[in-house]
Amino acid sequence: MSESREFCPRCGDPVEDREEPLPGMPREKDAVLCDACYFEDFDLVDAPERVEVMVCAHCGAVYRGNRWVDVGAKDYTDVAIDEVSNALGIHLKAQDVSWAVEPEQVDQNTIRMHCQFTGMVRDTFLEEEVVVPVNISRQTCKQCGKKAGGYWASLVQLRGTERVPTADEDARAVEIAEDIIADREEAGDRGAFITETQETDEGVDIKLSTNQLGQAISNRITRELGGHVKTYPTLVTEDGDGNEVYRVTYAIRLPKFTPGDVIELDDDDEGPILVTSSRGNLKGTRLTTGEHYESRFEEGETPPATKLGTVDDAEETTVVTVEDDHAVQVLDPETYEAKTIARPDFFDPEKPTVAVLKSRAGLHVVPESET
Known part of the structure; x- marks a missing residue:
């Protein structure tokens, strides 16, 4: 670039010609500075002093924003890398940016993230390293708290007509429930879980986290094993908005006769x-x-x-x-x-x-x- 007749207002040195902004667009205020003065205050990376990460000690979910999120991380180092990546900011003027991170496990609850960045700004190659400590605190997410507290909203009862369900029927009913729960979890439903499975003298009882699960599971059981289902709702409380909250028992009656x-x-x-x-x-x-x-x-x-x-x-x-x-x-x-x-x-x-x-x-x- 050729030298212009403009001079850096900070040091007085001539400033190279810069590409003029498009009509109607404001000119960057730092564009009048020479490269030396421009880079004195330039930060390629905007990084926080530290990152706080809250994880569920039971299921490994991470608290982000105002909710718990299943991240599928193998360990907390993966979580720390993701959280630091989301917290870092790269200067808008930087081009061809690349970066690498090297975690350092300080103790059980602290991981120091060494981040190296490179990029091009004003046709100048820049390198910058930042170190971000990640503090990990272990809590109990809402769903794990419900599980630990034995919370349930629906009960599926498997019974026979004038007989006791066979061991295979009990086992298949539980397997169906587990398959549906797995499908819901894979779809991102953190609220789907089996609270308790109990063998009784009359058949298996399955306690579930939602009424919708009870309905879905009892419907699939009767489709496969036959029989019919009746529902028995019980009012247990009201929520914060005054809506009535019910627990529902889904009573399945298997056919009197079975194949064989x-x-x-x-x-x-x-x-x-x-x-x-x-x-x-x-x-x-x-x-x-x-x-x-x-x-x-x-x-x-x-x-x-x-x-x-x-x-x-x-x-x-x-x-x-x-x-x-x-x-x-x-x-x-x-x-x-x-x-x-x-x-x-x-x-x-x-x-x-x-x-x-x-x-x-x-x-x-x-x-x-x-x-």
């Missing part, structure tokens, strides 16, 4: 049914013929019937002879007498043995895939 049960329908003489589904209308397979069965719409998932046993009660026995398309002779697994019983479609005549269930309704072949 063998039942005998009331007022029906066509033979026992192996239940294959209890969602919606009960569905199954006739053990006498192998035909598909589905209850009438008004009977739903629990038609009038008596449970004879389950496929787990079936025993393997010897096939004596295949008499015709509708009958087969097998050995009674208890008395070892040869008995002629119904031959259903799923019976395999090529196999020397077959699984049979003995009940008050007699002896019946059970599908091999169900045993």
